[in-house]
Ligand SMILES: O=C(O)CCC(=O)C(=O)O
């Protein structure tokens with residue numbers, strides 16, 4: 448039985464595109480119903496095996512398609528993509544070693560919400576697959592949406608991330624919205640190309656998991672990337 452719930456409308460920010468994306472603090476129940484994948488909690492059930500597409504690389508359903516669609520529309524509406532060069536005034540150092548064409552969560556005023564997503568939904572998944580690693584709350588200095596296009600930035604050269612672990616959320620469909628793309632782990636010669644919308648890859652950031660973004664040959668590929676615990 449559903450007893451209904453209260454909707455807090457005080458902090459509804461109409462300046463934000465797709466304002467429901469920001470509603471997780473004020474209206475958690477609605478936010479989860481709108482955006483959290485219906486199978487999210489299955490990954491938390493100890494009796495369910497977690498999928499591992501490459502060695503020590505895991506993936507989970509986290510977001511509904513609606514979340515992915517609205518994130519793409521929201522960042523495209525904002526529109527100030529970086530130029531993919533090494534000079535990046537958004538960073539304290541002013542220098543990005545492995546630049547992507549991206550928009551940082553901070554630029555779209557989504558940092559607090561994204562950190563809450565890391566704490567409430569990503570950390571419990573991390574605890575299931577990397578046993579004994581617990582940093583609370585998870586920290587992330589770099590969280591951003593990446594855009595790959597044949598005539599813009601089509602690929603990303605092999606690199607390590609500045610993270611203990613990285614999450615990588617597929618926002619649109621390989622083979623339909625774009626051709627090519629995916630993430631390849633060089634040490635294992637293993638690629639994750641059949642990504643699913645709203646599903647989140649989780650992989651170690653350094654040392655064993657040198658990886659690259661595979662070339663997009665048509666269309667546009669969008670992902671959200673976060674470097675957790677630099
Ligand atoms: O294209 C991918 O899936 C990899 C992205 C990536 O490695 C990064 O942004 O650090």
Ligand SMILES: [Fe+2]
Nearest residue numbers: 606607608658
């Ligand atoms: Fe990376």
